[in-house]
Each structure stands twice: as structure tokens, then as C-alpha cells.
Amino acid sequence: MLDELRELYQEVILDHGKNPRNLRRIGDANHHAQGNNPMCGDTLSVYLLTNGQNLIEDVSFIGKGCAISMASASMMTEILKGKTVEEAETLFHGFHDLCTKDDADLSEAEATDADAVERLQVLSGVRTFPVRVKCATLAWHTMDAALKGDAEISTE
């Protein structure tokens, strides 16, 4: 019982959950979206500042939620800073598969940033907790919506 829980709540997640990085609003963000998880009422805003070369110069988030959703958002902001929009999308798809598929093909995401994929593996414990997948992916869905120009998304 505890083993699976420890797998889900690894130290890294607890740390990011308690001390989320980039928890702030970017004043001159040119992409922003709000994500909702209607099941639990969590809302999370993601802010991105991209430049003319489609490079993500800054990324942050504001929100309150469970350890999984906070850790996921926090790690995402760390990973995406300095990536291009295309790379962010590739990592999003890789992460999504990581959280939902046992035999996910992560080659594309790994080609983009193998180190990031390895770090994100700590969240893959949600695969054994299907109701928690939305917690892990909310920030990424919201980031994706922000880049695509959708103001609001829901994980339903």
C-alpha cells in the first residue's frame, strides 16, 4: 500500500508541491490561459512570454491545488524556459503519454530534451491512479491552450 503511495509522492514531488517554482504572474506575458479542473474546483493560470523567434523567454503560473498539480506546474515552468514553442508542444505530448500509457513512445520528447523527460518520470506514478492524471496534466493542457490562444480550458 505504502509503496505505491511513495511512488506517487516522491520526494521531488513533495518538494515542488510545497515550494513551487515560478509561482508568479508575468506582467508582460503575451500568452495566458486559465485551466479548470471541475472535479476538484482547482484553477491554475499559466503565463508565457515568447519572443519573435518563438522562444519561450519566461513562463510562470498562479494557482492552488494538490501536490501533484503544483509539482507538475512547477516542473513544467522550469523545463519550458528557453524552449521553443514547438519544443514545448513536443514535450507536452510526451508528458501526456507518460502519464496515460504504459508503453509510451517518448523518443520524440527525448530527442527534444532527454533530461527533462527523465525528470518528468517522477510524475508517471499517476498512471496507477487514473483519477489523478488530470491533476498532473492540468498545467500542461493550460500551457498548450495559452500558446494556441485559448483563454480558458477545462480538463473535463
Place this chain on the structure above:
Amino acid sequence: MSLLKTPTLPNDSRPGDNSIAAFDVERVREDFPILKREVYGRPLVYLDNGASAQKPRQVIDAMTRVMEESYSNVHRGVHRLSQEATDLFEGARERVAAFVNAGSPDEIIFTRGATEAINMLAACFASQVQPGDEIIISEMEHHSNIVPWQFLRDRSGIVLKAVPIDDDGNFDMDAYRGLLSPRTKLVAVTHISNALGSITPLKQIIQEAHAAGAQVMVDGCQALPHMRVDVRELDADYYAFSSHKMYGPTGIGALYGKKDLLNRLPPYQGGGDMIATVTLEKSTFKAAPHRFEAGTPAIIEAVGFGAAVDYLNSIGMNAIAAHEEGLLAYATRKLEAIEGLQIIGKAKEKAGIISFVLEGAHAHDIGTIVDRSGVALRAGHHCAQPVMDRFGLSATARVSFGLYNTPAEVDVLAEALQTVRDFFG
């Protein structure tokens, strides 16, 4: 077996009056097959009764029996089975009517559940209001008792107002009095808050509404499984509730309404069984309750609903209430002893519901961790987001007791919460 016998309760055995002397929870648990199962190798500790309650063998058997022996459509056939099914269906209505002490079975409209009951009333109530009229709800309503009135507001130009609650989750009677006016047409208020457990001072709320010339609809979802409710003693005009929280099946609930008020409302949906006559030009409609029951109803579910009411009566609502009060007191003490745990909602009058937050741990994480100990509780906003907003929270963990819960289960919960503290403390 007397399937055709129309089951009615004698007048002198109203719910709660036939409580067994000693409530034997182990005996009661034997009635619920699901309580024998394990979750992740641990005995199930089901503490999510506020969302939906488990079903006793008596309900399961009654539903199986009607399908195996008497199933047919109701109110339509001249054949034997249709008569039997109709008797069982209408018998269930009589049991439900007696359970809440309605004046007549005609005052019980079967709906898909409490949500549909409130939506139906809100839709039909459009005929009773003018732009500028007011409807009063409270800050601790379930979404089902907020959104239908917002629909009515947006369609009819009424004004919707909400009575605040205090920091302990008590209904603010003074603020309520301030909101009541000759413009108030309806007060729609919960009997027991699903998120906080607060019991509202219903009798007083209703008296004052009536004095102001307003009608009152009560959301009774959380009350009926836990305490004796007498709609006539309360003088409620409408009272909505659902079967699945009363140990009956899903897909059925009821709206109680005073007969003369119901018959003042226009029909809800049009179609079979609600009509008196139909021509291609014009139709006329039956009186309540059939006027509001278009289409084939939930026949098997109604039979199960009736059986659930019988089951509750067989144990006695006073005995159930006393048992759950004991659990509430024990669990409150036990949970308050956990470091960093804060109970949200400490109303003076409270039912067997405890919402809480634990320092450093989000409700979702609590839910996931205690689940691995076999404990089912609710984590989230409980479909009562305004309540969460009131306390500046996005979510709480909530345990809600049923008649089969035990102090030993509370101990399992407390132990599981220690595991949460080990992770997040």
C-alpha cells in the same frame, strides 16, 4: 408473497416512531453486501454517504423481484402484469408520501432525482414570477439549488439573493430577515448543508417566509437519510429529495409539493401519461402528480425507492439519528486531536458530516492516500463552490456517515490521516 398488496403505513407508525430500542450496527451491516468487500486488501470503510449511500439486500431484492415476477409498463396495460407493476409503482409513492408525512400520495412527484425535482420546480415556477420578483437561496446551497434558479433569473428577470452564513457555518437568520420582502416569491434553502453538515433552522425560515407571503422549497437530500422529516409539521411548500442517498437506487427522487400549489403550476414536460386529452390542436392535462410525470417512469427504481423507505422505517429514523450523532461526536473528537487538522463548519445544529482541511496536504492528496487504507471519502468542493469560496478554500476532505458506519471505522480513518501527515507533515 403479496406483491399486489398496496403497501401503506398505518397512521400511527410514522417514520421514527418505531425505533428499535438498541441500534445494533453489526446487525445492520449484515444487510449491506458491499460492506463485505475489500479495497486494496483492506476492509472497505465507506464514508462518502453524502454523495451516495450503499444499498441493503432488501432494496436489491425488491428490484430484482419486480423484474423477475411483475415487470411491465405502468398505467397503460389492461393486463395482469401492468396492474401488478402499477400497484407496486403507486405503492412506492404511498410509502414515500408516508415517510415524509405528506397529506396525500398525490403530493409526491417522482423525478429522476433531487436535481431534476428542483429544476422542474424552477422551470414551472416561471409562471409564478414577474421581472423584479425575488428568490432567496443561501450561501451553502448545493449547485443543484443554485443553478436552476440562475436559469430562472436569466429567463424571467427575477432577482436572486443569497443568505450568508457565519464562520461556523450557521445560517444567518438576521440577514435572512433583512432579505425577505413583499417582493420575495420563493425561498429555496437546504435542510442540511452537504458541505458543512449544518442543519438550517427550517421551521423558523419557513414561518418567516410565509409571513412575508413567500413560498419555500427545501432541498432535503442530506436530511431524509438521517433524521425524521415531517413536511407538514415543517409546513414546507415543496421538499426535494433523492432515493440514492436514502439507500435506494439512483435515477429516482421526488418533489413533495402542497397539492393546491402543484396544481397551480403548469406541466413540466409534455408526453404520455401526463395528458388528460390530446387533439392535434389542443391538449388538457392531468392533475398532480401525473401532470409532472411525462413518459414511462423509473418503475423498477420506484419499487427500490419504496423498499428503501421500508428499510429505513424498519430501523427507525430516531435510532439512525442517534447512532449518527454518536459517530459525529466521536469522529469530531478523534479528528480534532490530529495535529494540523481543522474542521470547516461547526454549526450549533449539525448532522453527521465533517469537512476538514489538513495543513500542508490538499484534499485530493488526502483522498488518494486514505483510499489506499480502504477509506472512501470525498475530496473537492462537494458541488458547493460558494461554500468553499466563503471559507477561502478550493476544496475540503469530507466524511459523511451512514447508518452502517462504526466508531472502529473512524479509528481507521484517523490512522489513515496519520499516514497523510507522514507524507506532508
